[in-house]
Amino acid sequence: MLKINLVLILVLFTQIYSAELKSVVLCFDDAYYSVYKYGFPLLKEYKIPITLGVITNYLNRSQKPRKSADPYQFMNIGEIKEMRQQLNIEIASHSVSHRNLVHLAENEIKFELEYSKHVLDSIFGEPTITFIYPYGRFNNQVINLVKKANYQLARAVLYGEPNLWVGRYTLAVKEVRKETTINEIIDFINHNKTTILLFHRLAPNPKVFTEWSVDNFHALLKYLRTNNFIRITTLKELYYDWCQTKLLAMARNSPHNDYLNLFQKVDIDQTRTRNPSIIK
Ligand SMILES: [Zn+2]
Structure with a gap:
């Protein structure tokens, strides 16, 4: 009898646990061409939104189709616009030159924050509200300047669950590296209400630590789409949801x-x- 009760409790607990709606954001830093080449076809197939961190100096301004398909290049404006036409792609600023902001003078930090926002706002025609710290590095001065530059969110590379109520300008992530397994990601999602997955490049055969296998990525998208307790979103959407909750409470x-x-x-x-x- 005790055994049956224990099983019942376990079943109920599992149901309640899995019924909780989870938010997952896929964040791609640096806007590498490999995201377009290997990620975009899969993202389209599963209709999955992403947040893309663009470095404005590295943004390939050529609109022409590329001749060589080197995945280590950066995406061009035409490719990003093409992705945006078909998917919900949030453009986040990842600075002008990808320098470590902590080591810069105030006027240089301001330039990195304000000019990149200006460039992205005008190319993509909507306000850029998310800033992604180069190398994940920030300090109080940088945070204050990010706020002044009119960003609503900033993402770091600290490990953990992001929390907009207490850390809107230091959002934490689960970084996906070459050796990261799908089970590790699923485990993280199951233990947190909100998950930001940080990717850099995708590759059929990952060689460096910032690459993740295309096959793994495919399997992950399938997992995310087939579990209806998961809501796949962007940082921008997380911010708007948070505003709604806050205003509604008020x-x-x-x-x-x-x-x-x-x-x-x-x-x-x-x-x-x-x-x-x-x-x-
Ligand atoms: Zn970066």
């Missing part, structure tokens, strides 16, 4: 009944239309 606690009505009518930050399905 509205519910407000003594003024109009507050909620007003909230339902307005666009949160005038950058895109509020998703009405979230407001009940």
Whole structure:
């Protein structure tokens, strides 16, 4: 009898545990061509959004189709635009020159933050709200300048679960390296409500630590798509969801009944239309 009860409790616990909705963000740093060559066909097949960290000095400005298919090159504007036409691709700034910001003077840090945002905003026609620290390096001065440059989020390479309430400018990740297994990733997703997976390059036969196997990537996308407790999203969408939650909480606690009505009518930050399905 005790045994049966224990089994029942275990089954119930597993059901509750797996019913919790998890958010997973796939983040690609540096915008390598290999993401277009090997990742894009699979992302299209599974309709999976990503956040792409672009270094504006490295952004290949050639719009022409490339002659050689070296995956170590960077994507060109035409390729990124093509991905954006077919998928939800958030463009994040990964600075102008990928220098370690901690070692720069204030005016240089400002340039890295502001000029890259200006370039990306004008090429892609929408506000860039996420900054990705080169080498994951930051300090308090850098964080303050990121805020001043009008970014809403910043992502580091610290290991762990990202938390927008306490660390909107130091978002943590699970980095995917050559030796990372799918089980390791699934385990991380199962133990955290939100997961940001950090990738660099994809390769059929990974050679360096920043490459991950295309076959593994395919298997991961299949896993993400076939588990309906997983919501695959972008950092930008995470930010908007967080704004909604925060504003809704404020509205519910407000003594003024109009507050909620007003909230339902307005666009949160005038950058895109509020998703009405979230407001009940
Ligand atoms: Zn980088």
